Amino acid sequence: MTATLSILTTYTSDGARAPYEDTVGKDGLLRYKFQGNPKHYTNSSLREAFNRKVPLIWFYGVNQGLYLPFFPVWIVAVEAEHSQVAVALDEAQRHLSSVEGPPSEIERRYSERIVRQRLHQPVFRQRVIQAYDASCAMCRLRHRALLDAAHIIPDSKPEGIPAVSNGLALCKIHHAAFDQNILGIRPDYRIEVRADILAETDGPMLKHGIQEMHNVSLTLPRRRVDRPNPDLLEERYHQFRAAG
Structure with a gap:
């Protein structure tokens, strides 16, 4: 030993x-x-x-x-x-x-x-x-197996550090929607759904899972240090707006 x-x-x-x-x-x-x-x-x-x-x-x-x-x-x-x-x-x-x-x-x-x-x-x-108490920051889904840790700025970029303030706990559908710029997050922590997506007519998943997220506030971690960095959100939001 x-x-x-x-x-x-x-x-x-x-x-x-x-x-x-x-x-x-x-x-x-x-x-x-x-x-x-x-x-x-x-x-x-x-x-x-x-x-x-x-x-x-x-x-x-x-x-x-x-x-x-x-x-x-x-x-x-x-x-x-x-x-x-x-x-x-x-x-x-x-x-x-x-x-x-x-x-x-x-x-x-x-x-x-x-x-x-x-x-x-x-x-x-x-x-x-852990910071988001095992809950999606957008829809509050609490099934841990269906949650991802999404990067605000991708880890392939220098500023995409593996810090909680560069992350969001999102369910898999909202993680994919965030990555594909179907929805974005403003620096004031409100969700914005892309205009063309809001105008679509589809089934209940689009209506309740995506469209009804528009202008909803994120659920934030209790500790301020763990909350999304507004500067990173602003950078990512500009990418969302450009994609739209």
Whole structure:
């Protein structure tokens, strides 16, 4: 039992400074910081896990006292000069040459995609759904299996950060309608349905599910820090208006 079994990243609200800055390196691999003195037993057990190449569980905080587990992960490099270790989220990342030298562009992009898909997106989803109390911000549907964490600004753009303030808990139909610019959200948190959609005549889903959302106010998270960023909403609203 000399090697660590798990690592943990505590929950930190958006905008607050985390006690340990676990980040993604230039090679696309995650970095997990040592805790305090590099010679502390917890950090020695990280080195032992690297030497023995054993899998770990990474518990990632998504709310106070609530963690999302990722297993297996591996320590693939010890970077004592920076008081940190490099962590791989899948088997392919374990064997990238980037941990021993400069990564190729393909390797870096692959690692960044893996981190986004396997860590940032699941954490983002859980944090957003928790912030909205497992309820669609538009129609109040409370079936968690039918809810998505929608980005206001897509994560493919630099400003599309995986923060709760860049997210909305939406049911799948309203998420799709938002992505397709069938409806938009004004910076004052009111929903706007595109004019041509309002003029359509169709079945009850269009009438009650989409058209009746026009000018309805979003249900917002209780904590102000978790509410949609008005600047991001305004940017996204301009795209909605242009599409219409």
